[in-house]
Amino acid sequence: QVQLVESGGGLVQPGGSLRLSCAASGSIFKLYAMRWYRQAPGKQRELVAAISSGGSTNYADAVKGRFTISRDNAKNTAYLQMNSLKPEDTAVYYCNTQLGSMGYWGQGTQVTVSS
Numbered sequence: 039q040v041q042l043v044e045s046g047g048g049l050v051q052p053g054g055s056l057r058l059s060c061a062a063s064g065s066i067f068k069l070y071a072m073r074w075y076r077q078a079p080g081k082q083r084e085l086v087a088a089i090s091s092g093g094s095t096n097y098a099d100a101v102k103g104r105f106t107i108s109r110d111n112a113k114n115t116a117y118l119q120m121n122s123l124k125p126e127d128t129a130v131y132y133c134n135t136q137l138g139s140m141g142y143w144g145q146g147t148q149v150t151v152s153s
Contacts, residue, residue, distance in 0.1 A: 040064050040142040042133050047147030050123055054151070058118040060133030060144060068111035070137060074118045076129035076149075083132070087118060101127075123151045 046058040060072065071090045077083040087107035088096045095107050106119040116133060130146040 040135060040137060042135065042142055042144035044131065044133050044144040044147040047131060047149045049150045049152065051153050052124060052151055054123050055119070055121045056123065056149060058120070058131055058133075058147060058149075060116040060118075062114045062116070062135070064114070067114040070135050072107075072109060072116040073134045074107060074116075075132045075134055076127075077132070077146075078126075078129040081129075086131070089116065120149070123149075125151045127151050 041063040043061045044058060046056060048056060050056055058074070069091055071088060073088040074086045075083050076086050084098065086098050086101055087105055089107045089109050097105060104120065104122045107116065108119070109116045118131070120127065128149060128151050130148050132146045133144045135142050
């Protein structure tokens with residue numbers, strides 16, 4: 039069983055920055071990949087960024103060059119640094135991991151980009 043808790047969302051102006059955190063329970067955090075998804079109103083949930091257990095990263099085209107995913111295995115925490123935010127980045131952001139056939143999700147954190 040894995041529990042994921044996101045934090046760090048909020049209201050920010052266009053061009054601003056936020057850092058999201060995802061704290062994971064369990065002692066094997068370092069062994070599994072972590073992902074950030076987002077879901078905007080009326081849209082499907084989409085993958086934003088992923089980081090493997092070894093630190094390899096992947097990003098959606100819409101966020102490349104603006105967002106950075108990272109992890110601190112000592113703190114059992116994954117991060118999403120979001121810079122140059124745009125109104126279209128407004129969504130609920132979720133962290134996710136998968137152990138075998140089981141997928142685990144956090145409760146989500148709202149990010150609103152608006153002037």
